[in-house]
Amino acid sequence: MKITNKQVQVFWKYMAKKYNFKIVTKQDSDEMKLVGWFLDQIGVQKKKEFLNTYTTTIILGGWRCVYVPFEIGVGGRDDLIRQIAVCVHECQHVVQADRETAQPIKYLSSDASRAFYEADAYRANMEIVWFFTGKLMSPAILANQLKGYSIGKADRRIVEKHLIIASKVVKRGGVITGPSKVAIRWWKAQNMRVRSRRVSHLKV
Numbered sequence: 001m002k003i004t005n006k007q008v009q010v011f012w013k014y015m016a017k018k019y020n021f022k023i024v025t026k027q028d029s030d031e032m033k034l035v036g037w038f039l040d041q042i043g044v045q046k047k048k049e050f051l052n053t054y055t056t057t058i059i060l061g062g063w064r065c066v067y068v069p070f071e072i073g074v075g076g077r078d079d080l081i082r083q084i085a086v087c088v089h090e091c092q093h094v095v096q097a098d099r100e101t102a103q104p105i106k107y108l109s110s111d112a113s114r115a116f117y118e119a120d121a122y123r124a125n126m127e128i129v130w131f132f133t134g135k136l137m138s139p140a141i142l143a144n145q146l147k148g149y150s151i152g153k154a155d156r157r158i159v160e161k162h163l164i165i166a167s168k169v170v171k172r173g174g175v176i177t178g179p180s181k182v183a184i185r186w187w188k189a190q191n192m193r194v195r196s197r198r199v200s201h202l203k204v
Contacts, residue, residue: 009073019094026067044150059097085128091179092121115155127180139163
């Protein structure tokens with residue numbers, strides 16, 4: 001399936017409008033430098049790693065921004081698919097914050113809550129990667145990435161179990177997360193030819 005750089009840029013703009021957030025380059029943001037310093041101080045994440053590696057979503061009152069550490073639409077096919085998955089992942093965080101006003105505070109203050117929110121968003125990654133490639137992302141690798149979020153072994157095991165269960169649904173073509181459904185409909189509307197994999201949008 002061909003994916004163009006321009007399509008990825010347009011897709012991000014579409015999702016930003018759909019979920020009402022602003023896209024900001026992370027390294028150029030003074031507030032992100034302050035947040036990185038704060039996370040470093042409380043032992044959640046190193047400032048340099050936070051600024052250069054991780055996409056960050058902040059939904060707090062009228063502050064609705066997704067801060068990206070990469071240039072959207074730049075890279076090869078694998079990079080573009082990763083960028084699409086990151087976008088959907090962050091949109092799921094927006095959904096979480098809109099659904100639960102305490103989400104930003106709980107995310108920062110509780111390892112268990114942070115693990116729960118990331119597991120929920122990682123499911124969206126799995127759904128999108130499956131849609132484009134027919135390959136399942138490894139629950140173990142995804143869960144292990146949470147070391148970088150200062151999440152302990154016990155909570156990572158819970159995340160892995162959650163994603164193992166999710167992977168069984170994803171492998172059958174099931175899509176549960178709202179942003180994944182929106183994204184898949186958008187990409188299908190681009191008249192892209194999808195290999196014969198059935199994708200069913202499950203209601204929960």
